[in-house]
Amino acid sequence: MILNHRDDFSALRSALRAWLADTLPSDWFEHMVGATEEDSLQFQRDWFSSLESECLATAHWPTRWGGVNLSLSAQSIIYEELARVNAPMIPAYVISLYHLPATLAEFGTPEQRDRYLPAVRNEGVIWCQGFSEPGAGSDLASLKTQAVRDGDYYVVNGQKVWSSYAHGAKHCLLLVRTSNEGSKHAGITYLIVDMDTPGIDVRPIVQADGARLDFAEVFYEDVRVPVENLIGEENQGWQIAQTTLAAERGVIILEKALRWRVQLKTMLHQAQQSNAYWLQDAQLRREYARLMGKMEGVVTLARRVISENERGELRSMTPAYTKILCSELAQEIHSWRARTAGIEAQLVAPKNHLVEITNHPMSDYLRSWALTISGGSNEIMRNLIAQRDLGMPKR
Amino acid sequence: MKEEFRDSVASVLKAECDTLRLHAYVDGRNNLDLDLWEHATQLGWLGAIVEEEFDGLGQDFSMIPLFHREFGHYLAAGDFISTHTFTATLQAINDADFSKQYLPALAAGRIKPLVPVTDDHIALEVKDGVLRGISGPLLGPAGASIGAVRATAENGDPAIAIVDTDTRGCTINDLPVLDQTRRKLYTLECSDLQPLVVLQDDRFKRADRALNTSGRLATASDSIGVGYRALESTVAYLSERQQFGRPIASLQAIQHRCANIAKDLKLAQCQLEAALAQLLNGDDDGNDSATWIALAKAECDEASTQAAAESIQLHGGVGFTWEYDCHFFLHRTRLNEQFFGSPNDLRGDALDRLTSDFRPTSQ
Numbered sequence A: 001m002i003l004n005h006r007d008d009f010s011a012l013r014s015a016l017r018a019w020l021a022d023t024l025p026s027d028w029f030e031h032m033v034g035a036t037e038e039d040s041l042q043f044q045r046d047w048f049s050s051l052e053s054e055c056l057a058t059a060h061w062p063t064r065w066g067g068v069n070l071s072l073s074a075q076s077i078i079y080e081e082l083a084r085v086n087a088p089m090i091p092a093y094v095i096s097l098y099h100l101p102a103t104l105a106e107f108g109t110p111e112q113r114d115r116y117l118p119a120v121r122n123e124g125v126i127w128c129q130g131f132s133e134p135g136a137g138s139d140l141a142s143l144k145t146q147a148v149r150d151g152d153y154y155v156v157n158g159q160k161v162w163s164s165y166a167h168g169a170k171h172c173l174l175l176v177r178t179s180n181e182g183s184k185h186a187g188i189t190y191l192i193v194d195m196d197t198p199g200i201d202v203r204p205i206v207q208a209d210g211a212r213l214d215f216a217e218v219f220y221e222d223v224r225v226p227v228e229n230l231i232g233e234e235n236q237g238w239q240i241a242q243t244t245l246a247a248e249r250g251v252i253i254l255e256k257a258l259r260w261r262v263q264l265k266t267m268l269h270q271a272q273q274s275n276a277y278w279l280q281d282a283q284l285r286r287e288y289a290r291l292m293g294k295m296e297g298v299v300t301l302a303r304r305v306i307s308e309n310e311r312g313e314l315r316s317m318t319p320a321y322t323k324i325l326c327s328e329l330a331q332e333i334h335s336w337r338a339r340t341a342g343i344e345a346q347l348v349a350p351k352n353h354l355v356e357i358t359n360h361p362m363s364d365y366l367r368s369w370a371l372t373i374s375g376g377s378n379e380i381m382r383n384l385i386a387q388r389d390l391g392m393p394k395r
Numbered sequence B: 001m002k003e004e005f006r007d008s009v010a011s012v013l014k015a016e017c018d019t020l021r022l023h024a025y026v027d028g029r030n031n032l033d034l035d036l037w038e039h040a041t042q043l044g045w046l047g048a049i050v051e052e053e054f055d056g057l058g059q060d061f062s063m064i065p066l067f068h069r070e071f072g073h074y075l076a077a078g079d080f081i082s083t084h085t086f087t088a089t090l091q092a093i094n095d096a097d098f099s100k101q102y103l104p105a106l107a108a109g110r111i112k113p114l115v116p117v118t119d120d121h122i123a124l125e126v127k128d129g130v131l132r133g134i135s136g137p138l139l140g141p142a143g144a145s146i147g148a149v150r151a152t153a154e155n156g157d158p159a160i161a162i163v164d165t166d167t168r169g170c171t172i173n174d175l176p177v178l179d180q181t182r183r184k185l186y187t188l189e190c191s192d193l194q195p196l197v198v199l200q201d202d203r204f205k206r207a208d209r210a211l212n213t214s215g216r217l218a219t220a221s222d223s224i225g226v227g228y229r230a231l232e233s234t235v236a237y238l239s240e241r242q243q244f245g246r247p248i249a250s251l252q253a254i255q256h257r258c259a260n261i262a263k264d265l266k267l268a269q270c271q272l273e274a275a276l277a278q279l280l281n282g283d284d285d286g287n288d289s290a291t292w293i294a295l296a297k298a299e300c301d302e303a304s305t306q307a308a309a310e311s312i313q314l315h316g317g318v319g320f321t322w323e324y325d326c327h328f329f330l331h332r333t334r335l336n337e338q339f340f341g342s343p344n345d346l347r348g349d350a351l352d353r354l355t356s357d358f359r360p361t362s363q
């Protein structure tokens, strides 16, 4: 086991390098260039199970999530080594790996934990998140999808939108309205839904960059959900959802940041290798240096989010700062790339979606809005910083 | 230890360097710079990074940001950057006699040093072992008696000379600056001045590196201190000032501008912390920590300049008055930008360094 070396960092690095050299097919990148969404999803499933054979995908799970409770430093080493070889990302697993365990660890029943968490590790089950609705985005608490108790079932009716990877998911973390009394936050309930239940209709939405199956709208018509699928108590959903959302501002960001950091260095070497024209341009050189410098700050911040989490500093503003700074920097990097790549970046070309920095700067640039919009938009983060950190009055 | 140190610096500055006193200093009605120097010597601040055997506190470079962030925050009158920078430079030369002679005096604040803040070395020449010409701008407290200056060596290379400014052939000229919290820089006019030492080659490189590292850490931290002070005063003003029947601070357009300042300062500060950690822990990943310190300094100065600039606009008319502090913020950060490398220069140098170890691999 690679993780037997968890306390000896240089041995851990060597073991990871050796394993990656053995396991990651050398032609995987070319193989995924221009792959169909179905092939890409299958590839993610396969790569997930390879990673899991060494517990690498769930290495960040704390013991209470049923994981190995790896230290932050060891976790960073895993990310750095994956980044070094530009190993495939597994975006379809984001909810399964982060949101689900965080939610169940705190609010799930022992039965739910035993049933769903091992299934992620052993069978690579994909989950999706059904929070947003057409009328409830930033103002999530105004959601309307309704659940009415009928014996041992909830009957769900309504519409969700932007559910990432709903198309490949087996289960959904769903927020529904069970009461209209009191504040809008008070009538929300949290359910687990099997995506093959009759009455669920998943309609993929084509993304701005042309990707067809990355997110979807999901319609619920008289969908019967067993009450044992309730997470926490009825009408406690808002509070539980905060835990789910907090999970998205932790290690996920660190992994991305470490990948960008490695990629910035790689791209610089590639530019030297190919004698890229911008290396002759003093202004562009300065801009590139600046991006690399900022990346160091963002990595430091992302690490801080996790160490604060571990110390239980739940009211910290670090996640809000990290969310904005990390997504803005990604956008700046891709914007810089698209700007300097010349007309080539505007040409149609097949790409590989499973890396943070693809062969197609314009498409990466467009995709960077996924980061600035989702997970609490950057404007919402600014509201939080102004009101909670700077103490500016709400009205 | 470090927290105590910072708290003590902060509480002394809070008491001694409040806005009223600072304005009185600027208007020539007190000697705040000398008073602060007196406190600094009594409390041992100036010996923070001086070894214990030379009567200092024996701390590492992480003291520099602690110290200067507070000095920036209180817009401390006078100069304290040069002492730490000069100390670091002497330590890098590692000459037993020099150390013994000067480090205890620096730690005790008995001698005040000047240090070069730009790379200028053209107009000052070493010829036959003596200095002739005029130095570039130098930073230091009033009444300096020793200085490091950049000069051109006889072989044409850049060098650093250490000089006793009380020696014959040495005149200190004032170079008044717009920043009224620091008032002036200096130049050294040398006619056949006998230097204490001229550092060349390897010794120059070590001295130059130490001077830049400590100078940039100190300046960047000073900027961050000013930047957060500008943000705090702005938020405080906005929360009091009412227009349209509500505090201006409740307007979202205003809130987002403040949040932008806060997040840019946060990033700059994290960059500085990361760079300091790389310096102290050698966590260098093959790259020189000097690169990351340079980039962090550029970011700290610019984020703080932006905070200062926004403070003027967001204060409205009063922000445009002599009486308010906003112009102090902006003058101070803009001057900082020019110390030890401007953002443009630092970023350009950084990319040169990052690409310098490149060997093309044959295809």
Ligand SMILES: Cc1cc2nc3c(=O)[nH]c(=O)nc-3n(C[C@H](O)[C@H](O)[C@H](O)COP(=O)(O)OP(=O)(O)OC[C@H]3O[C@@H](n4cnc5c(N)ncnc54)[C@H](O)[C@@H]3O)c2cc1C
Residues within 6 Å of the ligand: A128, A129, A130, A131, A132, A136, A137, A138, A139, A161, A162, A163, A164, A165, A215, A369, A370, A371, A373, A374, A375, A376, A377, A378, A379, A380, A383
């Ligand atoms: C790639 C991607 C993947 C996603 N995946 C999922 C998923 O898996 N599951 C899921 O449930 N949701 C998902 N979302 C939805 C995401 O959470 C929402 O898009 C987000 O919360 C914003 O809501 P909205 O799109 O309705 O925009 P709106 O809330 O309508 O906002 C529109 C604009 O107004 C601004 N704005 C809104 N309110 C304020 C305010 N109070 N102050 C200032 N500005 C404001 C916003 O910042 C934005 O710029 C995803 C979104 C994207 C882009």
